[in-house]
Amino acid sequence: MIVPDDEAGIRAALREAGESLRKDEVPVGCVIVHDGLIVGRGHNQVESLKDATAHAEILAIGAASNALGGWRLSDCTLYVTLEPCSMCAGAIVLARLGRVVYGAADPKAGACGSVLDVLGERRLNHRAELTAGVLAGECGELLREFFRRRRRAVLRLAEAGGLAGDEPGADPAGGDSGA
Numbered sequence: 001m002i003v004p005d006d007e008a009g010i011r012a013a014l015r016e017a018g019e020s021l022r023k024d025e026v027p028v029g030c031v032i033v034h035d036g037l038i039v040g041r042g043h044n045q046v047e048s049l050k051d052a053t054a055h056a057e058i059l060a061i062g063a064a065s066n067a068l069g070g071w072r073l074s075d076c077t078l079y080v081t082l083e084p085c086s087m088c089a090g091a092i093v094l095a096r097l098g099r100v101v102y103g104a105a106d107p108k109a110g111a112c113g114s115v116l117d118v119l120g121e122r123r124l125n126h127r128a129e130l131t132a133g134v135l136a137g138e139c140g141e142l143l144r145e146f147f148r149r150r151r152r153a154v155l156r157l158a159e160a161g162g163l164a165g166d167e168p169g170a171d172p173a174g175g176d177s178g179a
């Protein structure tokens with residue numbers, strides 16, 4: 001698939017995020033583009049793989065390095081739906097990614113200017129060019145919808161749990177007689 005511009009890159013990353021959503025994972029997706037072509041894809045799989053490091057960017061960097069036969073991704077652009085965390089920003093520096101484009105900012109864990117600024121840190125030996133906020137609304141809405149759904153599920157579970165506690169099959173009179 002040809003990726004002509006940043007919006008197309010983030011749209012491809014959004015499709016990856018959809019894969020996370022289908023697995024009931026926090027929906028974050030990433031693609032890495034080289035010469036206009038996607039060479040690596042990743043979506044958040046922390047729960048499925050039971051691995052705290054299974055973030056979309058880490059998986060995409062691994063896939064792109066495999067596809068290109070080398071760990072230096074200086075000629076590549078990484079597109080991700082959510083501002084990278086400190087682990088992923090660190091991996092972006094290590095992989096020497098030339099450019100990073102993200103969708104929604106992450107005020108709680110973002111390490112590309114929100115909480116930390118790993119990509120802009122002048123004491124590090126590599127700095128990736130950064131473009132923030134491409135299709136930020138769509139990227140953020142996907143996450144908000146996921147957390148809304150999850151809160152509803154937790155509420156439903158709590159309600160079901162309350163009913164289970166009452167043991168609907170049991171005869172209340174029987175309970176009383178045991179007291």
Ligand SMILES: [Zn+2]
Pocket residue numbers: 055056057084085086087088089
């Ligand atoms: Zn991360």
